Structures are given as C-alpha cells and as structure tokens.
Amino acid sequence: EDQVTQSPEALRLQEGESSSLNCSYTVSGLRGLFWYRQDPGKGPEFLFTLYSAGEEKEKERLKATLTKKESFLHITAPKPEDSATYLCAVQYSSGSARQLTFGSGTQLTVLP
Amino acid sequence: EAGVTQFPSHSVIEKGQTVTLRCDPISGHDNLYWYRRVMGKEIKFLLHFVKESKQDESGMPNNRFLAERTGGTYSTLKVQPAELEDSGVYFCASSRDSNQPQHFGDGTRLSIL
Numbered sequence: 001e002d003q004v005t006q007s008p009e010a011l012r013l014q015e016g017e018s019s020s021l022n023c024s025y026t027v028s029g030l031r032g033l034f035w036y037r038q039d040p041g042k043g044p045e046f047l048f049t050l051y052s053a054g055e056e057k058e059k060e061r062l063k064a065t066l067t068k069k070e071s072f073l074h075i076t077a078p079k080p081e082d083s084a085t086y087l088c089a090v091q092y093s094s095g096s097a098r099q100l101t102f103g104s105g106t107q108l109t110v111l112p
Numbered sequence: 113e114a115g116v117t118q119f120p121s122h123s124v125i126e127k128g129q130t131v132t133l134r135c136d137p138i139s140g141h142d143n144l145y146w147y148r149r150v151m152g153k154e155i156k157f158l159l160h161f162v163k164e165s166k167q168d169e170s171g172m173p174n175n176r177f178l179a180e181r182t183g184g185t186y187s188t189l190k191v192q193p194a195e196l197e198d199s200g201v202y203f204c205a206s207s208r209d210s211n212q213p214q215h216f217g218d219g220t221r222l223s224i225l
Contacts, residue, residue: 004154034213036216041218042218042219043116043203043218044155044203046213087155089155097168097170098167098211099145099157099168100145100155100157102147104153104154
C-alpha cells in the first residue's frame with residue numbers, strides 16, 4: 001500500500017533556529033510530491049511541487065528537496081509567522097488517477 | 113483571482129439527516145477534487161471531476177455520499193443519511209489541469225450528533 005510518512009509529528013524551534021522536516025514515501029511511480037502549509041481553521045496552502053530526484057525549490061525561508069525515497073523541507077532562520085502544520089502529499093502514476101495521498105503533517109511552532 | 117470557496121463553513125446535524133456541501137472552484141479550473149479529514153487522521157481523497165464528469169470516485173466511502181458537478185462549474189457533495197462517522201472536515205480543491213497543483217478551500221467542518 002502506498003504510504004506517506006512525515007516526521008517529526010511536532011517541532012518547536014526558537015526564532016532563527018534552522019531545521020528540516022522529513023517526508024518519506026513508498027509509492028511506486030511517483031508523478032509529483034507536493035508541500036503544503038496549513039494554518040488552523042484553513043485549508044492547505046500550496047508551497048512547492050517536486051517531480052524528480054535531485055530537484056530543489058525555494059521560497060523565502062523554505063527550501064524543498066527530493067530524493068528517490070524522501071523529501072526534506074528545510075527552514076532557514078524561521079520566524080514566528082512560519083508556525084503552521086506542514087503537509088506532504090504524493091501524486092502517483094496510476095492510469096488517470098490524480099488524487100493526492102497525504103501524510104499526517106508536522107506541526108511547527110516557532111517561538112519568538 | 114478568487115480562491116476555492118466552500119459553503120457552509122460549519123454544519124451541525126443529527127444522525128439520519130441530510131446535508132449538502134457546496135464547492136466553487138477557481139474560475140477556469142476544470143479539475144475539482146473532494147477530500148476529507150476524519151477523527152484527526154490524514155486528509156483522504158474522495159473523488160475527482162474533470163468538468164462535469166467523474167474521473168475517479170475510488171475514495172467515496174459508500175453510497176450514502178453523492179457528488180455532482182452539473183455544468184462543470186460548482187460541485188455539491190450530499191450525505192444522506194448522515195452517520196456519526198461522517199463527522200470531519202471536508203475539503204474541496206481545484207486545478208486548471210490534472211498535472212497542475214491543487215488549490216484547496218478552507219473546508220466545511222461537519223459535525224454529526
């Protein structure tokens with residue numbers, strides 16, 4: 001069964017303390033890996049799409065990387081406004097299926 | 113451009129009643145998806161429309177759930193009759209084509225009493 005596992009479940013950082021979130025997947029035939037940010041009471045907000053191993057994407061303090069088995073979301077010098085739940089989702093190649101398979105998320109808290 | 117809009121934001125009904133959720137996708141997005149998160153678990157796929165056609169409904173849990181997208185614009189998801197285990201947050205997402213990122217609405221929080 002295709003699975004997406006995120007770690008850690010929760011992460012508390014001091015402002016300016018860089019760290020990484022992990023997303024490992026067991027799907028065969030990856031079509032794309034997506035990172036979303038979700039604030040309480042809101043829907044997931046799209047951040048990045050990665051399609052192939054070795055690919056990297058950056059946006060402000062966030063950088064996403066992809067290998068054949070996992071993806072990392074690196075947060076450099078985070079600020080309190082970066083506090084949110086970060087979700088990883090995989091879209092796999094299976095005929096016409098385009099559904100996303102989500103991980104359970106990492107709840108990030110950045111303390112001032 | 114306006115984002116994905118879902119209505120209502122919250123709904124509280126009793127077991128056995130009927131509820132209809134609505135989703136308005138981003139204008140011009142032919143692809144519309146329904147997902148839900150129940151009991152604090154992961155967000156799970158329900159179904160996928162391309163325009164007015166159901167492309168993939170493999171995630172629909174049972175025949176108490178009926179999704180429609182008449183005219184290829186907004187979509188509705190009806191639960192009839194509602195059961196306790198249907199409680200959760202129902203999200204709608206849309207994309208311009210099936211290879212583009214999916215953009216989500218803020219969800220409908222459904223509580224079955």
